[in-house]
Amino acid sequence: MTGKTIQLDHGSGGEASRDLVEGIFLPRLDNDILSTLDDSAVVPMFGGRMAMTTDSYVVDPIFFPGGDIGSLSVHGTVNDLSMQGAVPRYLTLGLILEEGFPIKDLITIVDSIAAAADEAGVRIVAGDTKVVPRRHADKIFINTAGVGEISPEVDVASKNARPGDKLIINGDIGDHGMAVLTRREGLEFNTSLTSDSAPLNGLVDDILAASPHIHVLRDPTRGGVATALNEIAAQSGVGIEVIEKDLPIGAGVHSASEILGLDPLYVANEGKCLVMVAPGDADAVLRKMRRHPYGKNAAIIGEAIPEHAGRVLLKTRVGGTRILSMLTGEQLPRIC
Amino acid sequence: MTGKTIQLDHGSGGEASRDLVEGIFLPRLDNDILSTLDDSAVVPMFGGRMAMTTDSYVVDPIFFPGGDIGSLSVHGTVNDLSMQGAVPRYLTLGLILEEGFPIKDLITIVDSIAAAADEAGVRIVAGDTKVVPRRHADKIFINTAGVGEISPEVDVASKNARPGDKLIINGDIGDHGMAVLTRREGLEFNTSLTSDSAPLNGLVDDILAASPHIHVLRDPTRGGVATALNEIAAQSGVGIEVIEKDLPIGAGVHSASEILGLDPLYVANEGKCLVMVAPGDADAVLRKMRRHPYGKNAAIIGEAIPEHAGRVLLKTRVGGTRILSMLTGEQLPRIC
Numbered sequence: 001m002t003g004k005t006i007q008l009d010h011g012s013g014g015e016a017s018r019d020l021v022e023g024i025f026l027p028r029l030d031n032d033i034l035s036t037l038d039d040s041a042v043v044p045m046f047g048g049r050m051a052m053t054t055d056s057y058v059v060d061p062i063f064f065p066g067g068d069i070g071s072l073s074v075h076g077t078v079n080d081l082s083m084q085g086a087v088p089r090y091l092t093l094g095l096i097l098e099e100g101f102p103i104k105d106l107i108t109i110v111d112s113i114a115a116a117a118d119e120a121g122v123r124i125v126a127g128d129t130k131v132v133p134r135r136h137a138d139k140i141f142i143n144t145a146g147v148g149e150i151s152p153e154v155d156v157a158s159k160n161a162r163p164g165d166k167l168i169i170n171g172d173i174g175d176h177g178m179a180v181l182t183r184r185e186g187l188e189f190n191t192s193l194t195s196d197s198a199p200l201n202g203l204v205d206d207i208l209a210a211s212p213h214i215h216v217l218r219d220p221t222r223g224g225v226a227t228a229l230n231e232i233a234a235q236s237g238v239g240i241e242v243i244e245k246d247l248p249i250g251a252g253v254h255s256a257s258e259i260l261g262l263d264p265l266y267v268a269n270e271g272k273c274l275v276m277v278a279p280g281d282a283d284a285v286l287r288k289m290r291r292h293p294y295g296k297n298a299a300i301i302g303e304a305i306p307e308h309a310g311r312v313l314l315k316t317r318v319g320g321t322r323i324l325s326m327l328t329g330e331q332l333p334r335i336c
Numbered sequence: 337m338t339g340k341t342i343q344l345d346h347g348s349g350g351e352a353s354r355d356l357v358e359g360i361f362l363p364r365l366d367n368d369i370l371s372t373l374d375d376s377a378v379v380p381m382f383g384g385r386m387a388m389t390t391d392s393y394v395v396d397p398i399f400f401p402g403g404d405i406g407s408l409s410v411h412g413t414v415n416d417l418s419m420q421g422a423v424p425r426y427l428t429l430g431l432i433l434e435e436g437f438p439i440k441d442l443i444t445i446v447d448s449i450a451a452a453a454d455e456a457g458v459r460i461v462a463g464d465t466k467v468v469p470r471r472h473a474d475k476i477f478i479n480t481a482g483v484g485e486i487s488p489e490v491d492v493a494s495k496n497a498r499p500g501d502k503l504i505i506n507g508d509i510g511d512h513g514m515a516v517l518t519r520r521e522g523l524e525f526n527t528s529l530t531s532d533s534a535p536l537n538g539l540v541d542d543i544l545a546a547s548p549h550i551h552v553l554r555d556p557t558r559g560g561v562a563t564a565l566n567e568i569a570a571q572s573g574v575g576i577e578v579i580e581k582d583l584p585i586g587a588g589v590h591s592a593s594e595i596l597g598l599d600p601l602y603v604a605n606e607g608k609c610l611v612m613v614a615p616g617d618a619d620a621v622l623r624k625m626r627r628h629p630y631g632k633n634a635a636i637i638g639e640a641i642p643e644h645a646g647r648v649l650l651k652t653r654v655g656g657t658r659i660l661s662m663l664t665g666e667q668l669p670r671i672c
Contacts (some may be wrong), residue, residue, distance in 0.1 A: 012669075054479065056431070126388055143481070
């Protein structure tokens, strides 16, 4: 690779594009599928059903405490597949680069993608890079799409919650959104704020093995826990009661939220999973989660109820109850 | 849907996002898979091998003669799958929108996506929308990723060309790039320039049925025919000889090229397919192509030769021979 910044011809499909692929992408992401460099990848088929998802990542800043846009783009799509009870297998990678983007930042991001894919056990099988003139995009946007394999016995979906199901989360809420926001705005707090961005497929494997009665898995990303729970309540036709005092919230997020006037229930997470499970299996699932590195602070935070179908209720610390609505308005732009 | 333009909260994951999905996307793209609105789509598995691909579309202008960024984003990905000999099945759709983008343009584009998907027989099974502040992106960028099914007997790849193979193209070259460029620059010519953007899976089905000896399929998009042929020559380890007088070029592209000083061999196509086939089957494949609406101007334009491995040679009209290199430099930015 020559040059220190991305130029328009890196997106031309010609020689400079080939230099980018052969100089930066292949050495880091190489596998026998990607390296054929055909128009499409050819992957072996697997049995059962297939989960398929896509997400674009436009996070600002592109480097933040606990991750960067590269690792985030792998974790987010791995997690979307995992929330369907699927084992993530293959990802595609689509980059949109702004002319002038530093090559060294691109290399850092591709390294981060490669490390995240390795940890999650997925392969990047196809890719595409476009370059747009300066000020037609902001630095780098990444799309990852992915497919995963769903075992025949798995049946999790946002519509499957039943009254009585316990609601479990695998740890502290609001870390990702708050880490990105405070870094972007240049805010400093006494406590450190770090994104929770992580691949959850290993944790999901563990809990699916621990109970055949996992009904719902959902990652509370944009819109936070409150919005994800509203979607589950609406799709399952149940009410969901959340116990405020049981919500795990780190000290940093707690104090930053108070200072900034933000509610952590609406702040994005990138390594969290909401689980609804039959009550008899809740303790077993909770124990299993707590033994996993990404589940140490797991907690039961509520349950599904037959009343108030489609609504989410918060039992507050002071003993009251209030409705927890979906996010309205854009609380935090470019958070993922 | 309320409001006339896209606002940041349309990408929040909250209520405004839901309005966008339920008001615009679902009515146009609806199918039983997409409408579950879970984190991933669940699709039935098919036998054989799977092709998988991704492309981001950043074309400027977003509306051009013969198509728009929506239809292009479906055709491009359908064609990438088809070039692997795969039957395209499922697509994902990732949108990045600039704050202030007109809702009516979004609707036009989603309608165009739906029509293109219908024609190609593919389903949009998962989607994602991000909104970035004004001037952080230019209007709309689209990523489509797709999967397709490859029959066990199909074996096409850019590395499969053999000396003696005939090189066929299904029609005129340079139409897409020239139509986009002239519209963007506000140029007027006596003859009309229209993009060739089209789904090629039907045409590919026909020719795969016409010959078991199709060795290579490749769509000459960014970088044009010259760049695609260089990739085939390099991957197959053959020389490729192209006969200049046999290249089908429309009158509009011919005159625009002369005026602008561009070589149509390097201009992007979005409805063209390069085919390398065993010589005995070339005429049968050519006849089959010419009977298809997207192959009326099909022509044999050259052949693979044992000499000059990895190189592409152009036999010129005046009887000379020159090397046709890969595209160097960015001839036309934001062409797809």
